[in-house]
Amino acid sequence: MPRWLRLLWSSATGRFGVIAVAVIALIALVAVFWTPFNPQEADVRNRWALPSWPHLLGTDGTGRDILSLIMAGARTTVFVSTGAGIVATIIGIALAALGALTFRWMRETIAVLVDILIAFPVLIIAMMISSVWGGSLWVVVWAVGIGFGVNIARVTRPELRRVQQSDFVLAGRAAGLTASQNLVRHLLPNVAPVFIVQLSWSMAVAVLAEAGLSYLGFGASVTEPSWGILLSDLQRYIGIHPLSVIWPGLAITITVLGLNLLGDALREATDPTLQHRRAELHTPAVVA
Amino acid sequence: MSLIVQDLVVEIDGRRVVDGVSFDVPDGARLGLIGESGSGKSVTALAILGLLPDGATARGSIRWDDIELLGMPDRELARLRGDDIGIIFQEPRTALNPIRTVGRQISESVRIHTGVSRREARLRAIEEAARVHLPDPGTIIDKYPHQLSGGQRQRVAIATALASRPRMLIADEPTTALDVTIQAEVLHLLLSLVEEHGMSLMFITHDLAVLAQVATYGVVLEDGRVVEQAPVSTLLTTPSSPITQGLLRDATATLWRPGGGDA
Numbered sequence: 001m002p003r004w005l006r007l008l009w010s011s012a013t014g015r016f017g018v019i020a021v022a023v024i025a026l027i028a029l030v031a032v033f034w035t036p037f038n039p040q041e042a043d044v045r046n047r048w049a050l051p052s053w054p055h056l057l058g059t060d061g062t063g064r065d066i067l068s069l070i071m072a073g074a075r076t077t078v079f080v081s082t083g084a085g086i087v088a089t090i091i092g093i094a095l096a097a098l099g100a101l102t103f104r105w106m107r108e109t110i111a112v113l114v115d116i117l118i119a120f121p122v123l124i125i126a127m128m129i130s131s132v133w134g135g136s137l138w139v140v141v142w143a144v145g146i147g148f149g150v151n152i153a154r155v156t157r158p159e160l161r162r163v164q165q166s167d168f169v170l171a172g173r174a175a176g177l178t179a180s181q182n183l184v185r186h187l188l189p190n191v192a193p194v195f196i197v198q199l200s201w202s203m204a205v206a207v208l209a210e211a212g213l214s215y216l217g218f219g220a221s222v223t224e225p226s227w228g229i230l231l232s233d234l235q236r237y238i239g240i241h242p243l244s245v246i247w248p249g250l251a252i253t254i255t256v257l258g259l260n261l262l263g264d265a266l267r268e269a270t271d272p273t274l275q276h277r278r279a280e281l282h283t284p285a286v287v288a
Numbered sequence: 289m290s291l292i293v294q295d296l297v298v299e300i301d302g303r304r305v306v307d308g309v310s311f312d313v314p315d316g317a318r319l320g321l322i323g324e325s326g327s328g329k330s331v332t333a334l335a336i337l338g339l340l341p342d343g344a345t346a347r348g349s350i351r352w353d354d355i356e357l358l359g360m361p362d363r364e365l366a367r368l369r370g371d372d373i374g375i376i377f378q379e380p381r382t383a384l385n386p387i388r389t390v391g392r393q394i395s396e397s398v399r400i401h402t403g404v405s406r407r408e409a410r411l412r413a414i415e416e417a418a419r420v421h422l423p424d425p426g427t428i429i430d431k432y433p434h435q436l437s438g439g440q441r442q443r444v445a446i447a448t449a450l451a452s453r454p455r456m457l458i459a460d461e462p463t464t465a466l467d468v469t470i471q472a473e474v475l476h477l478l479l480s481l482v483e484e485h486g487m488s489l490m491f492i493t494h495d496l497a498v499l500a501q502v503a504t505y506g507v508v509l510e511d512g513r514v515v516e517q518a519p520v521s522t523l524l525t526t527p528s529s530p531i532t533q534g535l536l537r538d539a540t541a542t543l544w545r546p547g548g549g550d551a
Contacts, residue, residue, distance in 0.1 A: 103342055167382040173339055175397035175448065176370035178363060185396075186385055272387055272432040 014265030020258025037065035072225035084206035087145025092152025122147035148202035200263020320503030370397035374454035380441035391429025496539035
């Protein structure tokens, strides 16, 4: 087992993050092939059932099985979160690299561009995209991916620039690495801790954004299972059936918390200077 | 078979920082490049390796084994770097990658140029660590730079530069950031290794006392120009330029004597 993986597992937050994210991913995978009930099938004689057999988490106002809805929603969540993460990584790294490692006018142009783009909230980007292509989960993927890709670029660019100007990068070139080898071996690994935290945060926010945007009608359509839509459906009845609202809320919370803690623990595991400090001071992990 | 620099001019953003510098380093020679900070010493070293910062342009001629280095494509230059010409930088705190183990850094240039396996590279790193007298080489190579002292880090930097046995070593003020007692140790180590491998040495410093210990021939720079070049003994006894005289006055204050501490 590589060192960083061992370190990740050795911290309580890291272990929680790994388990939470793995469980959600597994549920989503299972839901692709099987859910206890058809999530869209209404069982009108069984409306607002309390958690019991066979509806383990109860049913909603039209008699749909909440467990099946949550499992199917996990599919959507994992899709959106992963998709947004990939888009954000590509945009973020590309902008950061162009803005930190190229010639001067390019660097300055990118810096200004990033500053302008950062002024657009994810919601505005989602509205702009959905006004052209209509509401769908892809809108959420692109909106969050672009919005947080710019965010990643803003944080990673100066860090990349700082690392690039340090002696060991020059030393790497002096040892005979070509510019691209140097990027992979020395530059990117040194910005990885900063990048990982940003990425995990983006992916966590993507989960929330999907819920929010679907609620507003820019994301999943009503026929697509989504935690956000489920939550907005159920919260109207919170006064009468408070228990049912808990499940989608809990699912969102666990996923977001899991991603955050995983990112945080990953950062610690990949940065040897932090482990040194942790061993000495027992610094508590920061929950972002 | 040597390094020949002729009329080297380097401009950074239109400002001339090296202005017509010429010198040569024959095989096995030990040349000192001396001058105050900002005199263009380090830029000259970077120009030789083709690693000038962006915005910098170099003109003139730098020949290594009769091959012109100026204007050579970066990919070809990369093959010479580390393998033919190695460099050690001034600041041991920043010269090592903070998130790579010492051993991987030592063996990096060997792996780049010879493509040995990870396992062989590790054994080689232990060997090289022992050569620069790092304590307990078998375990120290698995440590990270922040777990080492400044002197140890500079030893790692030396091991890194020498691991692929370059034919010439450029040392850019390698002892300036170290304690005086450790300075002496590191200098001694550097010299013995250079001698052992028959490398040529280009030593950059602002301290004539240090230069006197390592180099046989000195080139004095001021504002990017060569103001004096002579055997080091001449520089020490009959310096002709005011700048060398000034450096000599400063140097005597820190002159290190073998067997004794710092004066």
